Structure formats: C-alpha cells, structure tokens
Amino acid sequence: MIESVGGRVVADRYVLADRLGSGGMGTVWRAWDHLLQRTVAVKELHAAGGGSEQQAAMRRVLSEARAIARVTHAHVIDIYDLVEFDGGLWIVMELVPGGSLSERVRSSGLLSPVETARVGLEVLSALHAVHAAGALHRDVKPANVLLRADGSSVLTDFGIAALSDHTGLTGTGGVVGSAEYMAPERLRDQPAGPASDLFSLGVTLCFLASGQTPFARGDLTATSFAVAFEPPSVHVQGPLGDVIEQLLDKDPAKRPSGAQLADALQSIVDGAPHTVQATLRHPMPPARTNRRQRSAAGANRRRTVITGVLAVLVLLGGTGVTAYVAGGDPGSGSPNQPGPTSTGLHAGSRVDAVVPVPGVRGRFWVFSGSEYMVIEAGADPASARRVSGPAPIAQ
CATH class of the missing domain: 3.30.200.20 (Phosphorylase Kinase; domain 1)
Incomplete structure (x- = not known):
C-alpha cells in the first residue's frame, strides 16, 4: 500500500x-x-x-502538544x-479541508458583525478549553483558524506555542507569532497569559470585520512600536467595534474576561447589543480626563519605558543626548543645531520611546522622531554600543 x-x-x-x-x-x-x-x-x-537548545524545544513541544491532545472540543x-x-x-x-479564515476573507469578502461575533464565540470557547488545560496558543490569527465543511471554526497550529519560551520568543531571537497580532506584553518581554490570547482574538475580529488589522505599519519595527505604544485603529463601527477596542487595551488586567467577552459577543449574535456596555465596562467608570491629564499620563508611561536605557544612551552619546519624554516640541533643545553624537542622534534629540528587540536580550529599538536605531547593553554598562541606525522608521 x-x-x-x-x-x-x-x-x-x-x-x-x-x-x-x-x-x-x-x-x-x-x-x-x-x-x-x-x-x-x-x-x-x-x-x-x-x-541542548533543540532538545529543550522538543521537550516544550511534547509537553504542550500532550496538553492540547487531551482537549476534546x-x-x-x-x-x-x-x-x-x-x-x-x-x-x-485532523485534516480540515475547508481553508482558513484569512482565505475566506480574501475569496468571499468581509464578515458581517453577526458572523464575526459568531466566529469569535467559537474561537473563544476553543481558547477557554486550551487555557483550562494549562496551555496558551500565542498565535491566534485568521490563518490559524480553519473552517470545516459546515462552516464552523477550528483553532489550529499549536506547535508555535510549544516551541516558544516563557517570553514568547524563540531561542535564536526570532519573533514567535505575527507582530501585528501579538499582545504588547509579549513585545515588552513580560509574561503572557490567557489575556494575551484574547488580545490576538481582538485583532483577528477586527480583520474579519474590516479587512484591516489595528497596528499594521508595513514593517516589523514600526508595527511592533504601534502594538506596544500606539492606540489601535479600529475601523469597525457599533457594538462590535466597542468589544474589539476593549480587547486591545494595552493593560492585560483591563481587558474583558472570557466570560464577559462571551456575553458581549452573544448579545451581538442575538441582536441585543445594548448589553455590551454594561457587560464590558466597570460599574463605576473612571472620571473623564482632559487633554493635559491624558498627555501627562502618556508621558509617565513613556518615561517608565525608557528609564532603564537612558544610562546606555548617555554612555554612547554623552550628556548631550536628551530624552524628551513629556511631549514637548520635537524641535526644542539647543538652538545652535549641534552635530551628531556617537549614537548617531543629534545632541538634544528627542527620544520618543525605547522598545526591547524581541528575542535579543539587552538590545533595544530607540525611536526619535521619524528615525530609529538599535543599541545593545551587555552585562557591563560600559560595553554599551550602537548596533545599527539611525534609519527612517518607514524604511
């Protein structure tokens, strides 16, 4: 045979x-x-x-694949x-011959809000079973959701979760997962959890209903920066758009729980979307903040991100490199237009954000205006060095 x-x-x-x-x-x-x-x-x-690295990866595969194999759903x-x-x-x-959700959108067009919510409920129920088994998916996206002959959804491609370590990165420094679907905590080298998969589900729902993802910028660097720091661009109106925006909160603790999300999506399927607001929002919403307060809060967040790497910038470029984190005029600083420092940035350059390079310990993207560069800080701060750049973010 x-x-x-x-x-x-x-x-x-x-x-x-x-x-x-x-x-x-x-x-x-x-x-x-x-x-x-x-x-x-x-x-x-x-x-x-x-x-030993490959053996460790194989042990992770066996452990998580066994957990998934015990899930009957x-x-x-x-x-x-x-x-x-x-x-x-x-x-x-199992062989599922019906193609993926991404292929379905390409061939037949966008899903309606009700269809999107129904798919969301199916994938959410799959994730609930996976999380209950002690596993995470880490790469929820339309290409990893297959369609059976009856049109129902099947979550697949769990091998990527098993091959990743606790930070969601491969041992060689590559990104495990698709950057535009990744939760921001994974890009920041913070622990991933069930809320990380729900973030990816939110991006998936956005794509199904609008044909666009909220953070895609055309290249890995700009997309990763958008996921970590920029607000989502959700081109979905109505209750479904509200649900998606809730899922895309940068803070995992502020995203709806699985039970809250199930109620919200079911209300859309049932045609009773007025329940979404009550389901997802806290009983006592925070007081509205004015523009100045929001700007200050954003400045505090940016200040927290870059504090740990400012010493590296000073070592590389001298005290002339200034990190303007409070949202001032990018052109402020020395009026004499000083020349470039050894970082490649000009003295007085505004450092807008610092993002860890996924999978490479001690290496950071430094964003300044329309440019970025890569710096590396080893165990000894004196060994800090510029790896590449400056280069245009749009490059």
Whole structure:
C-alpha cells in the first residue's frame, strides 16, 4: 500500500502527499495514515538551533502538544499522534479541508458583525478549553483558524506555542507569532497569559470585520512600536467595534474576561447589543480626563519605558543626548543645531520611546522622531554600543 501511494514515509506509517503550507515554524503535509487507512494532516516542526537548545524545544513541544491532545472540543484541532522521526518532531492531526479564515476573507469578502461575533464565540470557547488545560496558543490569527465543511471554526497550529519560551520568543531571537497580532506584553518581554490570547482574538475580529488589522505599519519595527505604544485603529463601527477596542487595551488586567467577552459577543449574535456596555465596562467608570491629564499620563508611561536605557544612551552619546519624554516640541533643545553624537542622534534629540528587540536580550529599538536605531547593553554598562541606525522608521 505504501509503495502504491508513493512519497516520503514518516515512521513507517504516514505517507506524505502534497504540501498544504509552510511557515517559519513548520511545514504541513497532507498524508495517508497507512495503519488506520485515513487521510490526516502532518506537521513537520522546525525547531531552531541544535544540541541542548533543540532538545529543550522538543521537550516544550511534547509537553504542550500532550496538553492540547487531551482537549476534546469541537473548535480545537484533534491531535492524533506525536512522532520523533529523522531528527525532528512531527505532529499528526485532523485534516480540515475547508481553508482558513484569512482565505475566506480574501475569496468571499468581509464578515458581517453577526458572523464575526459568531466566529469569535467559537474561537473563544476553543481558547477557554486550551487555557483550562494549562496551555496558551500565542498565535491566534485568521490563518490559524480553519473552517470545516459546515462552516464552523477550528483553532489550529499549536506547535508555535510549544516551541516558544516563557517570553514568547524563540531561542535564536526570532519573533514567535505575527507582530501585528501579538499582545504588547509579549513585545515588552513580560509574561503572557490567557489575556494575551484574547488580545490576538481582538485583532483577528477586527480583520474579519474590516479587512484591516489595528497596528499594521508595513514593517516589523514600526508595527511592533504601534502594538506596544500606539492606540489601535479600529475601523469597525457599533457594538462590535466597542468589544474589539476593549480587547486591545494595552493593560492585560483591563481587558474583558472570557466570560464577559462571551456575553458581549452573544448579545451581538442575538441582536441585543445594548448589553455590551454594561457587560464590558466597570460599574463605576473612571472620571473623564482632559487633554493635559491624558498627555501627562502618556508621558509617565513613556518615561517608565525608557528609564532603564537612558544610562546606555548617555554612555554612547554623552550628556548631550536628551530624552524628551513629556511631549514637548520635537524641535526644542539647543538652538545652535549641534552635530551628531556617537549614537548617531543629534545632541538634544528627542527620544520618543525605547522598545526591547524581541528575542535579543539587552538590545533595544530607540525611536526619535521619524528615525530609529538599535543599541545593545551587555552585562557591563560600559560595553554599551550602537548596533545599527539611525534609519527612517518607514524604511
């Protein structure tokens, strides 16, 4: 039977046929299960590094894949088998032939608010089951939600979560997940939790209803900056837009819980969206702040972000490099237009924000006006150095 089907055979059982898709973390194949005589999907995981690093990655894969395999849920992909073969790990799972949500939007157009809310409820129920099993997904996005023949949603591609460490980054410094769908706490090297997956679900719902994601800027640097610091651009009106904006709060503690989100989405499906406000908002909303108060609050947040790296900037560029974090005039500073310092920035340059480079410990993006640069601070502050830049953010 194997010889008649042809193709590569994994573990003397799974005969690979056509390739269904490939990404940075793995390749998915349509395959024939010779033992049980059925068609399955087989994902070949690409673990970064080698030696002890690869072994550690494989242990994470086994641990989390086992947790997912114990989940029996209508909207979670069924995992059938885990195979170590040819120096790698292969996950054998249910084959869902209906395509993904991203393909559905490309081929048939945007989803209505009710359809979007219904998909949100299905993915939310899948995430609830996954979180209850002690796992996270970490890469919720339309491409990772498949559609069965009856139109129901199936959350898939859990291998990316298992290959990531506690910060959500690979051992080699690459970003695990898609930047425009990532929760800001993951870009800031803060612990991820169930609220991080809900943030990604909010971005997904925004794309389904509008065809746009709230933070996409065309390149990794600008997109990461937008996710971490800029308000979302939600081009969705009405109650669904309110729900999405709540999910995209920078503070995980301020996002709605799973139960609150389920109530809000169900109200949209049932045609009773007036319940959304009461469901998602606190009984005593905070007092309205004027523009000056909001500006001061934003300045405090920016000041907190850059404090830890100011010493590095001073070491690199001398005391002439000033971090204007209170929202003043970008052109303020020395009227004599001093020359560039060793950082590449001019003395008196405004440092708007500092963002950790995902996956590279001690390395930071420094944003100043329309430019950015990369600096590195090792264990010894005196070893601080400029890695690259300045370069235009739009580059």
